[in-house]
Amino acid sequence: MRALVLSGGTGSRLRPFTHSLPKQLIPVANTPVLVHVLRNLRRLGIDEIGIIVGDTRAEIEAALGDGAEHGVRITYIPQEAPLGLAHCVTIAEDFLGDEDFVMYLGDNVLPDGIEAAADRFREERPDALILVTKVPDPQAFGVAELADGDRVSALVEKPERPRSDLAVMGVYFFTSKIHAATRAIVPSARGELEITDAIQHLVERGGAVVGHRYDGYWKDTGTIDDLLECNRVMLDRLEAGVRGEVDESSVLTGTVVIEPGAVVTGSRVAGPAVIGRGSRISGCRIGPYTAVGPDCELADSSLGDSIILEGASVQGVQGLRGSLVGRWARVRAEAEETYIDRFGGTDRRLLVGDHSRVEGSA
CATH class of the missing domain: 3.90.550.10 (Spore Coat Polysaccharide Biosynthesis Protein SpsA; Chain A)
Structure with a gap:
């Protein structure tokens, strides 16, 4: 056949x-x-x-x-x-x-x-x-x-x-x-x-x-919604495994996969979730049903139920949910306390294509 x-x-x-x-x-x-x-x-x-x-x-x-x-x-x-x-x-x-x-x-x-x-x-x-x-x-x-x-x-x-x-x-x-x-x-x-x-x-x-x-x-x-649903289903079927680096100040709960070459510092990752090879995660809260692709950089951000594609960067952004960030896209917010106060309790959705650049400020 x-x-x-x-x-x-x-x-x-x-x-x-x-x-x-x-x-x-x-x-x-x-x-x-x-x-x-x-x-x-x-x-x-x-x-x-x-x-x-x-x-x-x-x-x-x-x-x-x-x-x-x-x-x-x-x-x-x-x-x-x-x-x-x-x-x-x-x-x-x-x-x-x-x-x-x-x-x-x-x-x-x-x-x-x-x-x-x-x-x-x-x-x-x-x-x-x-x-x-x-x-x-x-x-x-x-x-x-x-x-x-x-x-x-x-x-x-x-x-x-x-x-x-x-x-x-x-x-x-x-x-x-x-x-x-x-x-x-x-x-x-x-x-x-x-x-x-x-x-x-x-x-x-x-x-x-x-x-x-x-x-x-x-x-x-x-x-997009079909992709996110499918991502949730497939993440539920993963077996946990840490093949990258996770520092002592980080906490992993549930089924979490850290692929080879990934580095997680000062972060909380709640599974099911996967962090792709070569990615760097610092000061983040990664919620369930999130797939971070290879060679991404996430810092001082919180997100869940999202797909972050290869090479993307998310900096200082709080409350992302149901989002899809394209390859090598750049999403950045100024780390101002007024920004956190204004938007901190509200989930936000981003659909950002490849090589895009998104910036926010207070």
Whole structure:
């Protein structure tokens, strides 16, 4: 079995961060989403992975290389424009050949793994197996209608009156029969070749299409709030470990990871939290559900439930929560007592893109 990972999206809902960083490379718990995907695929025994890339190919290729670091071999497949998920299958046909494959959206996080779905696909060999999960708002998703157990009878994209609460997730298993289906469909009203149309083509021609109910955690990290939620979930799964330096005046509580080369002085860190390699933390209060990336510098600040990306600096800022600070951004406040008095008890949120500079004063 091979894998096809889709990483060509623009990530418009995550701007300004995705102006300079592919959304699939934004980290949760200090690991890029795309690396979480590769780890899941490797757990299935898959080592041949094709990655669909668009305008951000250079950044993705620089981050993942040939895949050797992750125990896989990566083939990059360029897509000239976002023309739909079925179009991705079409342009990857030479890479996929006649093999079975799993198609995995590169901004989806499933930390509980997909081994059960893969085992079922290998045992039953339907033409397609799609992961589905119950959602409270099926109008916002593609919905699978099932009959006779788990047989897919219809797929409906964002129905006004849903007949099912099973959303189609971002993981699909296919045999080579999907190729004839993708060639048979035409672009949708939005000008894309929809994978739901290709699967529906299989259904209407008597193909075996199975909806596999997934009960684990799933998140499409398409918005800031989704990223922060996913970060919380992944931090909850960490095992504590101090491989950097923590001085005697600092206090660590809960599950805290201090990566190699990080230095923590005069600070309190409450887990779950992770401090990235080479980062320096001094005089800070780091609250739960915070991931500080590599080579950051935080001083005289308090923050929680936030993601601080590589190389960022936060100086003299109190009460940050639910924030995302981009790579090598600089956030600084004057350490005036009047500033602390005025804002000290109020949580504030910052969404700061890469290389930005933010200063505050009393």
